[in-house]
Structure formats: structure tokens, C-alpha cells
Amino acid sequence: MEKTALQVPALGDYPIAFKSWIVFADCMMAPELKWPGVYALAIFSGMAPRTVDLESEQICYFGGACERNLGRELMNFKFHSAALVEEKESSSLACLDEPTDETASRMWVSVFPIPDLAEPLRSAFIHHVERELLWRWVMRHGRMPFCMAR
Numbered sequence: 001m002e003k004t005a006l007q008v009p010a011l012g013d014y015p016i017a018f019k020s021w022i023v024f025a026d027c028m029m030a031p032e033l034k035w036p037g038v039y040a041l042a043i044f045s046g047m048a049p050r051t052v053d054l055e056s057e058q059i060c061y062f063g064g065a066c067e068r069n070l071g072r073e074l075m076n077f078k079f080h081s082a083a084l085v086e087e088k089e090s091s092s093l094a095c096l097d098e099p100t101d102e103t104a105s106r107m108w109v110s111v112f113p114i115p116d117l118a119e120p121l122r123s124a125f126i127h128h129v130e131r132e133l134l135w136r137w138v139m140r141h142g143r144m145p146f147c148m149a150r
Contacts (some may be wrong), residue, residue, distance in 0.1 A: 009062045016112060016115075016129060021048030024107040033071030035113035036122060038064045038129045041147070052134050055140045061147040064130040064136070066123040070111050 018040065019032055026034065040054055040060040049056075066075035112129065114122055138144060 012116075013127070018052045018054065018110045020050070020114045021052060021108040021110050023048075023105070024109050027106065027109050027111075030071075030111070032113040033048060033074065034069050034112050036065045036068070036126060037070050037111055037113040037114040038062070038112045038126055038133070039074065040133065042110075043106050044108055045106065045139050047072055052110045055137055056108075056121055057141065059137060060145050061131045062130050062145065064126040066126050070113060080083065099104065 018038075021042070021044075022030055024041070039062070040052070040059055041063070042048070042056060042058040043060055044058050059092070065071065114126060117125055134145075134148070143149065
């Protein structure tokens with residue numbers, strides 16, 4: 001029997017649940033990073049808030065990992081100050097004027113892992129959520145998050 005339509009719940013039925021903020025330097029140990037999904041990066045002057053506000057002024061980047069897991073995607077961000085100084089132009093954080101260890105210690109990440117959707121639904125959903133978050137953020141602030149404003 002030929003399949004004519006994908007049997008999936010409506011978008012509104014799939015809960016979008018971002019995990020609590022984690023200091024970026026410590027995030028590679030998080031078990032949620034073994035899955036594809038969506039992530040938000042933010043820079044806070046102190047501790048991150050207890051709740052994840054995806055329209056926070058401190059958000060600097062939204063991203064998604066479709067083909068690889070969130071851990072591998074986040075490893076692409078070069079947060080060690082020596083690497084950032086040497087490779088500033090190719091880094092996703094080239095937007096930071098003077099990358100330092102202090103800046104890296106203020107970087108936080110929140111992830112939304114998506115372990116239970118098969119392709120092509122997973123990739124489409126990841127792109128949808130990432131763009132929806134960006135759209136809402138821009139509508140609230142009238143500009144792009146600073147690490148996305150190239």
C-alpha cells in the first residue's frame with residue numbers, strides 16, 4: 001500500500017519545550033545534546049534567569065541542528081579566546097568585538113531537543129521553530145539578534 005500523507009500531529013500539538021539555561025562552557029555534558037533540535041544562545045551579565053524567555057534582549061543567536069546532533073552543532077562555536085582571536089572572521093561569533101574568556105563565561109545556551117520525529121518531519125520542524133523564534137524576536141525588538149545581523 002502506497003503512503004499518500006504523513007501521519008503526524010498538528011504543529012500546535014507538538015510541545016515546544018526549551019531546557020533551562022546552561023553555561024555554554026559546561027553544556028557539552030548535557031544529555032539533551034545527543035539529539036537534533038533547536039538552540040538559543042544568550043549573553044547574560046550574571047546568572048541566567050530561571051525561566052527561558054526566548055524573546056529576551058540578551059539572546060544573540062538562534063540555530064538548529066538537523067543532520068547532526070546539538071552537541072556537534074554547538075561545538076562549531078569557538079569560545080576559547082585564543083581560537084576566537086585567531087579565527088575571528090570564520091567564527092559564528094565574529095560579531096563579538098573582543099572575544100575573551102570573560103565573554104565566553106557569560107554565554108549561555110538553551111536547547112530544544114527533538115528525539116522523536118523522523119525525517120523529513122524533524123528537519124522541517126527544526127527549521128520552522130528556528131525561524132518562528134527569530135521572527136518573534138525581530139518583531140519584538142525591531143532588529144536581528146546581534147550575532148545574526150550580518
